[in-house]
Amino acid sequence: MTRFSRRDLLAVMGGAALVPMLGIPQGHAATRYIVIGTGGTGGVFYPYGGGLAQLLSKKLPDTQATAEVTGGSVDNVKLLATGDAEIGFSTVDSAYDGFKGEEVYKDAGPQKIATLAVLYPSVLHVVASKASGIKTVADIKGKRASVGSAGSSTESIADRVLAAGGLDPMKDVTRDNLGVAESVGALKDGKVDVFFWIGGVPTAAVKDLVSTNANDVTFINTGDLAGALAAKYPGVYRPSTLKKGAYDGLEADLPVLGVDNVLLVPEAMDGGLVKEILAAMFDNLAEVAQIHPVAKQLKLETAAAKSAVPHHPAAVEFYKSRGVTAG
Template identity: 85%
Template sequence: MSQFSRRDLFALMGGAALVPMLGSAPSQAATRYIVIGTGGTGGVFYPYGGGLAKLLSEKLPEMQATAEVTGGSVDNVKLLAKGDAEIGFSTVDSAFDGFKGTDAYQDVGPQKVATLAVLYPSVFHTVASKSSGIKTIADIKGKRASVGSSGSSTESIADRVMAAAGLDPMKDVTRDNLGVAESVGALKDGKIDVFFWIGGVPTPAVKDLASTNAADITFINTGDLAGGLAEKYPGVYLPSSLKKGVYEGLAEDLPVLGVDNVLLVPEALDGALVKEILAAIFDNLAEVAQIHPVAKRLTLEAAAAKSAVPHHPAAVEFYKSRGVTAG
C-alpha cells in the first residue's frame, strides 16, 4: 500500500486528519496515527507488534497504533525510510544492510533508519522432511526449499548460510518464497523438502508443525557455519542454539545461527515521539512481557545494547535519563 493510500485509509477510519510523525511540529488533529511494520502472521514479529500497538494505543494520549502485516525485515526498513511507518521490526543484519544500502537494498540505496531498542535474539531454523534425506545444509543441493518470503531477512540469511555450505543458492536449489506459516503447510503437503526461518523461539507455526508432525521432520544443525558467518559479518551474527524441548522432537540442544532483533524508527522521527513511545514501553514492562515469551527478555539494559545500526539520538537521551548508556 502506498504512503498516500495507507494514510488516507487511516484518516477515513479515524475521521480526522493525521498528525505528521516525521519532521516538523504536529498539526491540531485530535488523533495521532502510527504504523508498526511487523511480519507474517505465523512468526513472532506480528504478535509482538500487535501487542505493542495495543499498548501504545492505550497508554499514549490520542494515539492509534496499527500493526501491519508485511514481508518482514526488508519490507519494514523500506517502509520506515519512505515514511510509510513509524516503527518496524527487523533482524539486525537486514537493518545493517539497509543502513549501508547493500544486498537487498542495492536498488534503493542507504535507508535512513535508526535503532529504537534491541529486543531479543532470533535463531535460524532449518526444518526438513525426513523423507527428503536432508541432514546437513549441503544436502539441500538439488532439493526444493522455501527460502522465506520476499522482503524478509530469512531469505538473505538462507542464501548466506547455503553459500557458506558451498552451495549456489540461486542455482543449486529450487526456490519458493513462502512465509513461515505457508512453509509449514507446504512441508506438510510434500510440496517442499525443507524450509528456512529466522525468528524468536518458540515460533508459533513451527511449534504447531512439531506438535503434529514431530516424527516426520528434522531440525538441521547450522552451528558449524555460525563461526564463519560471524567472522565474515562482525557484530551481526552469533552462535546460538535451539534448546532441548523447545519444540517437540528436539531431544537435545541443537547448535544454530543466531541474530539479534531490533525495533527501528526513521532517522527523522520526532524526538519527543520517540521518548513517548519508549516511556510507554518501559513504564509498562509487565504488560509487554505478557505479549509473547520473547518479550520477557526486554529490559532497559538490553534495549540500549550496542547495535550495528546506531540508536536514534532521542532514544540515547531517553536511556541516559533512565541511567543506562546506549551503544
C-alpha cells in the same frame, strides 16, 4: 496497486467518520497515528507488533497505533524510510544492509533508519522432512527449499548459509519464496523438502508443525557455519542454541545461527515521540511481557546494547536518563 495504511484512510476520509468502523470509541478519536510494520501472521513480529500497538494506543494520549502485516524486515525498513510506517521490526542483518544501502537495498540506496531498541535474539530454523534425507546444510543440494519470502531477511540468511555450506544458492537448490506459515504447509504437503526461517522461539507456525508432525521432521544444525558467518559479518551474526524442548521432538540442544531483532524508527522521527514510545514500553514491562514469550526478554540494558544500526539520538538520551548507556 496503491498501498493505503489505516492511517492513510483516516487522514484522507476523516478520522471521526471512521471511528465506529475501526472500533475506536466515539468522542475519543485519535489525533496521532502510528503504523507498526510487523511480518507474516505465522511469525513473532506480528503478535509482538499487535501487542505493542495496543499498548501504545492505551498509554499514549490521543494516539492510535496499528500493526500491519508485511513481508518482514526488508519491507519494514523500506516503509520506515519512505514515511509509510513509524515503527518497524527487523533482524539486525537486514537493518544493517538497509542502513548501508547494500544487498537487496542496493538500488534504493541507504535507508534513513535508527534503532529504537534491541529486542531479543532470533535463531535460524532450518526444518526438513525426514523423508528428504537432509541432515546437513550440504545435503540440501538438489532439493526443493523454501528460502523465505522474496526479499526478506530469511531469504538473505538462507542464501548466506547455503553459500557457507558450499552450495550455490541460485543453482544448487530449487527455490520457493514462502513465508513461515506457507513453508510449514508446503512441508506438510510434501511440496518442499526443507524450509528456512529466522525468528524467535517459539515461532507459532513451527510449533504448530511439530505438535502434529514431530516424528516426520528434523531440525538441521547450522552452528558449524555460525563462526564463519559471524567472522564475515561482524556484529550481525553469532553462534546460538535452539534449546532442548523448545519444540516437540527436539531432544537435545541444537547449535544454530543467531541474529538479534531490533525495533526501528525513521532517522528523522521527532525525539519527543521516541521518548514517549520508549517510556510507554519500559514503564509497563509487565504488560509487554504478556504479549509473547520473547517479549519477556525486553530489558533496559539489552535494549540499549550496541547495534549494527545506531540508536536514535533521542533513544540514547532516554536510556541515559534511566541510567543505561546506549551503544
